[in-house]
Amino acid sequence: MAPEVGLSRSTFAKLSPHPYLLANLEPSDDSIPPARSNGRAPFEVRKPTVNLSSLSHAHGSALVRTGDTTVICGIRAETILTDHIPNYRASNTQTELADYDLLVPNIELATGSAPQFLPGGPPTTLAQTLSTKIYTLLHSSKLLRAEDLRIWHNRPAEASFADEEEGAQESEEKEGEKYVVAYWVLYIDLFFISFDGNPFDAAWAATVAALRDTKLPQARYDPDREMILCSRKNPKPLAVESMPISCTAVIFTGKETKDQPADGKFWLLADPDTLEESLCDETVTIVIDCTGGSRKILSISKHGGTVMTAKLLTSKEFLDWASKRWEDFASAITGSQ
Amino acid sequence: MASPTAELSHLPKTDGSANFAYGGYTITAAVNGPVEAQRRDENPFEALVDVNVRPAAGVGGTGERQLEAILQPALRHLIPVRNFPRCVIQVTLQVMETPENAYVNPKVMQPRLNLGIIPALLHAAILGLLTAAVPMKTVASATCLVITDADGSSVKVDPTPAEIDQARSVHVLGFTAGRDLLLAESEGSFSADEWATVLQTAEKVCCRSQEAGGDAEMGGYGAESENVQQFMRSVLEAKAAEGLHWR
Numbered sequence: 001m002a003p004e005v006g007l008s009r010s011t012f013a014k015l016s017p018h019p020y021l022l023a024n025l026e027p028s029d030d031s032i033p034p035a036r037s038n039g040r041a042p043f044e045v046r047k048p049t050v051n052l053s054s055l056s057h058a059h060g061s062a063l064v065r066t067g068d069t070t071v072i073c074g075i076r077a078e079t080i081l082t083d084h085i086p087n088y089r090a091s092n093t094q095t096e097l098a099d100y101d102l103l104v105p106n107i108e109l110a111t112g113s114a115p116q117f118l119p120g121g122p123p124t125t126l127a128q129t130l131s132t133k134i135y136t137l138l139h140s141s142k143l144l145r146a147e148d149l150r151i152w153h154n155r156p157a158e159a160s161f162a163d164e165e166e167g168a169q170e171s172e173e174k175e176g177e178k179y180v181v182a183y184w185v186l187y188i189d190l191f192f193i194s195f196d197g198n199p200f201d202a203a204w205a206a207t208v209a210a211l212r213d214t215k216l217p218q219a220r221y222d223p224d225r226e227m228i229l230c231s232r233k234n235p236k237p238l239a240v241e242s243m244p245i246s247c248t249a250v251i252f253t254g255k256e257t258k259d260q261p262a263d264g265k266f267w268l269l270a271d272p273d274t275l276e277e278s279l280c281d282e283t284v285t286i287v288i289d290c291t292g293g294s295r296k297i298l299s300i301s302k303h304g305g306t307v308m309t310a311k312l313l314t315s316k317e318f319l320d321w322a323s324k325r326w327e328d329f330a331s332a333i334t335g336s337q
Numbered sequence: 338m339a340s341p342t343a344e345l346s347h348l349p350k351t352d353g354s355a356n357f358a359y360g361g362y363t364i365t366a367a368v369n370g371p372v373e374a375q376r377r378d379e380n381p382f383e384a385l386v387d388v389n390v391r392p393a394a395g396v397g398g399t400g401e402r403q404l405e406a407i408l409q410p411a412l413r414h415l416i417p418v419r420n421f422p423r424c425v426i427q428v429t430l431q432v433m434e435t436p437e438n439a440y441v442n443p444k445v446m447q448p449r450l451n452l453g454i455i456p457a458l459l460h461a462a463i464l465g466l467l468t469a470a471v472p473m474k475t476v477a478s479a480t481c482l483v484i485t486d487a488d489g490s491s492v493k494v495d496p497t498p499a500e501i502d503q504a505r506s507v508h509v510l511g512f513t514a515g516r517d518l519l520l521a522e523s524e525g526s527f528s529a530d531e532w533a534t535v536l537q538t539a540e541k542v543c544c545r546s547q548e549a550g551g552d553a554e555m556g557g558y559g560a561e562s563e564n565v566q567q568f569m570r571s572v573l574e575a576k577a578a579e580g581l582h583w584r
Contacts, residue, residue, distance in 0.1 A: 095441070098449070125402050132403040136450040140524035281410065297532055299524050304410030306517035310536045313521070319529055 013037060018279050022254050025267055038273055045271035045325055048205060050332045052213045060214025060238075062333075064206040067273065068196035073206035075214045076187045079151065079228040082180055090179065096146040098139055105134040105188040107203065114195035114274065130199055134190070134207060137287060141244045141298045143211065144186075148238050151228060153181035153221040181221040182228050186214070197273035200285060204246040209333045212240045244289040244298045245329040247322045248272070250280035251307050266307050270321065281305050284313070288322045290330075295323060341460075341565060343572045345468045353469020355461055359565070360495050361436025362457035366465030370426030384421035386413040386428065390458065392447075393432045400447050407455060411511060411520045412462055415473050426471060428462050438498035452522060453481050453501050455509045459520075460565055467573060477519050478565040479511035480542045482535055484527055492538050506531070510539035514566060 013020045017037070025034045025042065035041060046067035055061035058074035065071075082088045085100050097103060107130045111119040138144070155176040188210070190203050215235035219228050250272040254265055269276050277283075282305030287298040302308055312318060341359035348354035353368040374385050388409045390401045408430075416426060435454065456479040463476055483496040483504035493500065501507050506525025513519050518536070527535070545564045 128399040128402040129406045132399040302521040310518045314533045
């Protein structure tokens, strides 16, 4: 082995991470396979592990870990009476989830999960952006059905006051009109225990896994007390058939300056960690669902550069990579049930 | 749909400003920069691009932060940020008007991402940057498209808010003047083939002007939508001619 000349490996990595990553991806020796600074191949992802129902007091929860990014999602359901919803319309059966805000995601990037998150202060832009992304995707992917969140009640048939007491009781026994008396509101809280890049993939997988794990108690309306009563017997799971999975990659261009020739070399780094995210300007995220064999795209977002061309975005390799990552996550989520 | 309108340098105190209106959206952009960055934010190698989106009513929420997070990397790519180390270029985008959707109750706080407004925000920001004489590598334009199931899966350009609500999928795509895909944001449900169609259509809509007589081949789609890059050029030419009138 050649004696160390100049800087040691770790000092080089700390001082100039960009050339260090480039040197790893483009080794001078042909016998060494190209790898990233973290030892992964460019398209290699961190293997996800999922643990369901780890929280005892939530209605559903999931802990998702990919490498050093760990996020826990807890779902807590609360009831709201339709009388307390200001713009409630009984005829609305299409847009209840959005109109009455029945899904409330919130993200917290815990102090200490990564060095850049400091205690105190308002939620960072990253936390706000992530929570909007989760909220938008929850609605646009139509993951949840409103009928699972409705709580029904039989309105007693109109009894005329003139009737005898027995008569009134009899008519109450009769089947009255069924109507929605309340809704379940799902509070989806995501908490990053440790943060090492690619927060959205992990957060979204945790959300999907936790929703699949959620069981709502049996609820009925008590007209005398005008409130919802729940029983712990036979909790009902939410019907979540689809499984959208988000796949993120960043584009590393090998040049620190942004002005580069059109035919510049670039690498697509899948599932980036914090260091790689800080070195790359362009990111692409695709949300894909392969449930039932057919491949559906639920969202694509690409920002920050022009290296990722339209041709590359529609290419088979890219979509196949996303499908493969979907399989990884899907088996991790269903395997732990 | 009415053609786009713009007013340039209408705010006296900013370095550059522009008012852009199209498709029911009116955005006022105010650009300041490059000015010295605060110590805590400064980057010794490049300029910081600071984008602020302010809604028409109320204070900005998480939805606006997400819009900023989409626009900021796009604008940062267009500006040669390495030429202005330790500086900040501040872009403030005030939403003046949004088209109304008569079918839904408006909410003041809209936590959901509003895709339809992104093209107008981007165009206003670019006009603002150009009037502020901030050097730019290229310009870009964006467009919004929807795939509807109404008449057998068709692609529609420049949808109304009601159409966005009912669409199966909504897409916003931005292209630079060099026909490179700059930003893409999609939601809904669509297949890989539909995605390819959407990309092609958007590229034609955004980059149509470049080949002469391109309108003839455009045919069905996008004939009603204006070419914004050409519009921005003509507005700026008129402004430059007006500025040089005294000579």
